[in-house]
Amino acid sequence: MSTVTSAVRLPQKGSALVFLQRYGVYLAIALLLLFNLFFTPNFMTIDNFRVQFIQVVPVLIVALGMALVIGTEGIDLSVGAVMALSAAVIPLYIGYGPLPAAILAVLAGCLIGLANGTMIALIGVQPIVATLSLMVAGRGIALLVADEQLKSVIDPGFLALGRGTIAGVPYSVLLALILVGLVAVLVNRTTFGKQLVSIGGSRRAAELAGLPVKRVLITIYILAAALASIAGIIQTARLSASVPSTVGNLIELSAITAVVIGGTPLSGGQVKVLGTVAGALLLQLIAASLIKHNVPDAYSQITQAVIILLAVYLQRGKAVLK
Amino acid sequence: MNLHATPILKSLACAAVLGFALTGCTNTGTTTGGSGGGSETPEGTQQSVASAEGPTCSIEDYGAEKIDLKDAVVGFSQSEKEDNPFRIAETQSIKDEAEKLGVKKLITTNAQSTLSKQISDIQDMISQGAQALIVAPLNSDGLEPALQAARDKNIPVITIDRKVNATACEDYVTFLGSNFVEQGKRAADQLIEGTGGEAKVAILLGSSGNAVTTDRTKGFKDQVAAEAPGIEIVAEQTGDFARDKGQSVTEQLLQANPDITAIYAENDEMGLGAQAAIVAAGKTPGEDIQIYSIDGTRNAVEQITAGSYNGVIESNPRFGPLAFQTLVDFMDGKPVGQDIIIADSEYDPSNAAERVNSAY
Known part of the structure; x- marks a missing residue:
């Protein structure tokens, strides 16, 4: 009798939580x-929604890469530094045109991803330690590259990325949508995606099953860096200036939060792309609501912290259920 | 996908090497560099003293040893990363003046916005034989160990741009800097004049918990409250002294309050961010929405000449001449003021074109 009642109750309690x-x-x-x-x-x-979508783009793109990394039970703290490096590279090569400059900026960012991936996959450094070291070193490199100076970028083709629109939809938003689509396909429709998720589920099991664990891990960190570089490029275009000291500051926290709120567990083994998009949008809406209501900075910070705590608490419930 | 991963990886690696190889052939095209790095100081930009009333400090009072700067090692401790025009111009000015005076050796350090690094920087310079120190403190508090180390060897310390909570002529010799409350007040005066005393204003605050933010806010608000009842402050949000935050916050504020007619930004970078946001909102900066800020960077002053920015109160970073003059006077046995407030100029549409070269 008691087993029956508990069997009836559990799904109810569980289903509310699962929902x-x-x-x-x-x-x-x-x-x-x-x-x-x-x-x-x-x-x-x-107009308001256009503003919100434009503003969410950098966090969203970084969060996509972060979702992949978290899916492998990793973390990438160096994304802000990667943004700074790609921003720093832009003004150096903009003379060759917007596209070559952007490609070089992404390549520079990928170098940091490669360093992350190598340390994590080949040497066995914990992701949080490896990417923490590049979070610090990467911004240093960015400042070196930029000669520690803010540089204005005035190439009209490049600035169009920050300001231009097609049928009212900003280029940057369009680009973000394309990236969301690509990452969703990568995760859900390719062998690579399955491998990624299995590594996150259990790296040991994936190795025993003969999956190319090291190669997948390195590729994931390079992808995360490539996405962060794109975010850095978009941010630079929007500001019409390369500001390597501040661009991407603390963005790793927003990106991780977006991923976690979106339902991807920090314990890996799952990647929720749409959830990540929603997570980033939610953070943007919270920030927007607080600013629009002129809430003082201290209260905004507290409010955001409470929301993050709540999200992580729900995630904890999920781990228990699992 | 399995089969493809290796070539992808290889091509990425090759491309990465290519990236390294290419760093030798940069092409900055039409990009303009940060404007503060120029070594020549234009005429008429030198700091002048606004007030040096109050107690003074002489070499006997402080108990330092008299030295000739031409045979002296002088140390300069910069506080923040030199990626903003103010810091670039400040360090450059100290270096230029040291060269001009023929100081035997100038050691410069940069604390990279880390308090512990500034303390060890100062201690290092002392152990390298610095006989006089010019310090741009990162914080009002926390430098005590460094000041103590200088005090132990009776090395005179001149603090610039931020004041430390310590006793002048005892823990350090003197403070040279701007009056931040006054800067806020003058920005309010410009805004009141530019808008005719009728405006809905949004304030872009500096970083929370920073004395500069507090002072520039207080000066502005008090003056508006006292002088212009027709001006309503509809929003005040932090932009963290950064261009991107200034831009995104302004975008939000303009959406929520389309009737905003003026922006007061507590530094130029946020003001320039606000300008971009105003353009994005389809309005004309300088006309539909006026912008006032504090700093005096070249980027902002150039916008005044272009008619899309309304006023800038200067916060003069060129401490070199005044700091070394104070040091020379001090060494000559003349009493120097303990609190030397410098005169900041201002830029508006009437003088911006003529004076843009004195911006940094």
């Missing part, structure tokens, strides 16, 4: 939109 874990981020977005609809002037306008 929150799976759809909590969408629910939160819906609630915030509703709140802003009633209490924030001029919120439900196309």
Whole structure:
């Protein structure tokens, strides 16, 4: 008798929790939109949403790479430094045109990814330690490359990336959508994606099953760096200046938060691409709501911390259920 | 996918090597560099003293040994990374003046915005034989061990741009710097004049918990409250003294309050970010929405001449001449002021074109 009742109760309790874990981020977005609809002037306008989408792009693109890394049970703290390096490289080569400069910026960023991947996959350094060292060293390199100076970038073709639109949709947003699509296909439709997830599930088992664990890991960290570099390029175009000292500061935290809120567990083995997009949008909406209501900085920081705690708490519940 | 991973990796590695090889052939094209790095100081940009009232300090009071700067080792400790025009111009000015005066050796260090590094920088310079120190403190507090090390050897310390919470003429000789409250007040005056005393203003604050932020906010708000009842402050949000944050925050504020008619940014970088946000919102900066900020960087002053920026209060970073003059006077046995406030100039549409060369 007792087994029956517990069997009945557990799924109920579980299903509420599972629902929150799976759809909590969408629910939160819906609630915030509703709140802003009633209490924030001029919120439900196309211009406003354009602003929010433009602003979310760098965090979103970085978060995509972070989701891949977290899927392998890793973490990448160096993404902000990678953004800084790619921003620093742009003004050096912009004379060759926007595209060559952008390609070189991505390549420079990939070098950091390669260093991360090599340390983690081949030498066996823990991801948090390896990427922490490049988080510090990478920004140093960026400042060296940039001669420690802010440089204005005025190439009109390059600036179009930050300002241009197609049918009202900014280039940067379009680019982000394409990247979301590519990452979603990579995760869900390719062998590489399956390998990534199995490594996150159990690296030992993946090795025993004969998967190319080291190669996949190195590639993942390079991909994460490539995505962060693109974010750095977009940010530079938007600012029309390369600011390696501040660009991407603390973005690793926003990206990790977006990934976790989006339902990808820090313990790896899963990658929720759409959830990550929603997570990034939620963070953006929270920041926007707080600024629009002129909430003092200290309270904004506390509010954001509470939301992150809540998200991580829900994730913890998921680990228990699993 | 398995089969493809290796070539992908290899090509990436090759490309990476290529990237290294290419660093030798940079092409900055039409990019303009940071403007503060120029070594020549234009005429009429030298700091002048606004007030040096109050107690003074002489070499006997402090108890230092008299030295001739031409045979002396002087140490300069910079606080923040030199990636913003203010810091670049400040360090350059110290270096230029040391060269001009023929100082035997100038040691410069940069604490990279880390307090512990600034303390060890100063201690290192003392052990390298520095006989006088010019320090741009990172914080008002926390430098005590470094000041103590200088005190132990009776090395005179001149602090610039930020004041430390310590006793002048005892822990250090003197402070040279701007009055940040006054800067905020003057920005308010410019804004009141430019808007005719009727405006809805958004304030872009500096970093939270920074004395410069507090002072520039206080000066501005007090003056607006006292002088212009028609000016309403509709929002105040931090932009962390950074261009990107200034831009994104302004975008949000303009969306929520389309009736904003003026922006007060507590440094030029945030003001320039706000300018980009105003353009993105389809409005004309300088006309639909006026922008006022503090610093006096070339980028911002050039925008005034272009008509898309309204006013800049200067915070003069060229401490070299005044700092060394103070040091020379001090060594000559003349009493120097313990609190030397420098006169900052200002830029507006009437003088920006003529004075843009004195921006840094």
